Amino acid sequence: MTSELVVDVQPKEVSLALLEDKSLVELQSEGVNISFSVGNMYLGRVKKLMPGLNACFVDVGYEKDAFLHYLDLGPQFNSLGKYVKQTLSNRKKLPPMSKANMLPDIDKDGSISDVLKVGQEVVVQIAKEPISTKGPRLTSELSFAGRYLVLIPFNDKVSVSQKIKSSKERARLKQLLRSIKPKNFGVIVRTVAEDKRVAELDAELKLLLKRWDESIKKVQRATKFPTLIFEETSRAVALLRDLFNPSFKNIYINDEVVYNEIRDYVKLIAPDKENIVKRYKGQLPIFDNFDITKQIKSSFGKTVSYKRGAYLIIEHTEALHVVDVNSGNRTKNANGQEANAVEVNLGAADEIARQLRLRDMGGIIVIDFIDMNESANRQKIYERMCANMQKDRARHNILPLSKFGLMQITRQRVRPAMDVNTLETCPTCFGKGSIKSSILFTDTLENKIDYLVHKLKKKRFSLHVHPYVAAYINQGVISLKRRWQMKYGFGIKIIPSQKLAFLEYLFYDADGEELDMKEEIETKI
CATH class of the missing domain: 3.40.1260 (Hypothetical Protein Ychn; Chain: A,)
Structure with a gap:
């Protein structure tokens, strides 16, 4: 499998398309002026306590106040709060993290009113972007994500990704990080850090520590609330950080500034792959040139066609997404109805897994497959879906088909589902029904x-x-x-x-x- 990333930079928005074997599997679009991205950190102020929900609302500059639950404060919230208070009280000297006193963990069954009060300044991080009528979801368990490591202030643990199976390698990484990390910082070792040299891990750790220092200096200099103290890297770089692997063959960008930004990042994480970053200078729009626009038009909307006349009907609601599988006018299988249903359902499992990634659908997804009589065939569909979803970075859970032929999937929802309207309003009559010749x-x-x-x-x-x-x-x-x-x-x-x-x-x-x-x-x- 070969992967390509195509970045379309327009004056008002930046769009990123991830292609696997020339097939569009992820599409992300973000307005240039939108700053409420997952990972951004703010020095906010508590606006309202909600003891019944054991949560509070925090002003981070969004039109609707952001939501912070007690369980998202993090065990070491008191240590963070004390450090922030010391930082705000002394505008000249920054208290060293290595000498910060770690206070006892907050009570797991405690109340929000025991820890916070209205008007208190808190450092928070966006965990979920605003979705529908809801404001952003926050956490105070801060983290700085890199390619190989995730840095967690006010935490002394070193954790290693469970996807690294070798016990010897896990022990090596854990011992290595314990020896190089500073006091009062925790580290999560990501899967891609497997077999990496100490110099590479140490270089990234220093980079993440520098980001923490820059963020806390912004807290110290803050004169208004809320204040943005750390902004996640651009969407293009963030996507690369999570996805980059040896299968990447090309990265095309149609903007000079973003091209230099991505080239510098690739040069940092994989010097031998620097040449795969290419500046697109063609006259055709970049998405048209790589056949992405046509795929977008055919892959979004209520009806999605796939193999041999079969199609999906996809409906969205606030609480869940519903997918109906239809065989359409395809030629019937010579081996009978059961074989026909299996063939259509296997194709649907492939397309649905792609659609979940492409539209970034989250929450509850219910799929109505064509009825099958044999339990072995239902198991085959379940296994096919599980295999297809292994490439999905979002956390998810898949249940086997029920006796009604329904499959239930829960998928992590971090940002609103991508919804592209593929219907075109007549640009000449604007729906009136009559146009000039x-x-x-x-x-x-x-x-x-x-x-x-x-x-x-x-x-x-x-x-x-x-x-x-x-x-x-x-x-x-x-x-x-x-x-x-x-x-x-x-x-x-x-x-x-x-x-x-x-x-x-x-x-x-x-x-x-x-x-x-x-x-x-x-x-x-």
Whole structure:
């Protein structure tokens, strides 16, 4: 299996697509101005105690106050609270962590009102992004994640990933980390640290300790609440940190800044793989070039087709996701209904495992497979799903099929499920049902170009249109594009874009900034 990462950087959002053998398996999209990412740390202030829930609400700058439960405070919350108080009281000298006094663990069955009070400053970390009407979910058990290690302040334990099976290697890693880690810091050793040299682990440990020092200095200098004291690395780097493995063949980025950022990170963690990071400079949109846009259009929405006419119906609610498996108009199996059902269900298990990762569906997922009479076949479907889900990084639990043919899955929900609307609103009539004559569309485009060149004095710009329209504009020896260039200058570029509807168009200047050329009637609607 070969993996590729494609990063599409736009002025308003950054999108990342993970491909496995050219098939889209993960898609993440994030607005450039969104700062509430999992892993970010804030110096917040307690707004309200909820003794009935044994929790409190903390102001971290989000429109809805964030939720912090007593069990998410962490055993050493008192030690953290005391250290934060000392840091805020002395703006000149930072208290050394090695000399910090570790207080007894908080009572597991204690009450939130025994530990916190309204108005108190607390250092918290985002554990779950805002989902639906809920604010962020917080934790005070802080952690700094790296490629090989996770650093946990106010904790002296060294834990090793259970996926490292060799007892000899586990003992080596545990002994090694105990010898190099500072006092009052705990460490979790990740799976990828197996067989790594002490120099690599020590270098990352120093990097994580530096992040802690920088964060606590921001607490010391804080003059307003809430304050962002640690921001997780960019989504592209964070995804790489968790996913990077020898199967990565290429990483394509269409932005110079993000390209340099990712190249530096890969150079740090895998110097021999630095050359797989490539700057995309093609004229086609990067997702169109790697056939990602088409996969997005076909993989999202209510109905998803897969092998030989079979399809899935996927419905979302606040509490759960429901998937219905249908055989469709596929050719029946010669071995009878049971064999046909098994074949359709096995294909569905493959596609559903991909859909869970692709849409990042969390919470409860209920799958209605086609009924099978033999228990051995039901077991085969369960085993196929378990095997497919092994590649999923999110924590999950899968139950065997019930007697009604239903499979229940619980999957960790950290951020809202990815929901891409694949239906297109007519860009010309906006749903009214009547449009101008299509043959006049190119005349409309020429009027826009004339306005750009003669009124706005734009000499270099690109026009993005649907691939069918682009083909019409480019057809012939003396094409419409050539006539426009001869009339208005050779700075005009025609770019086919699969994400646009049939009669939709966008203008971009030479710097990639969108030029608003919508008509007045379009703006009003």
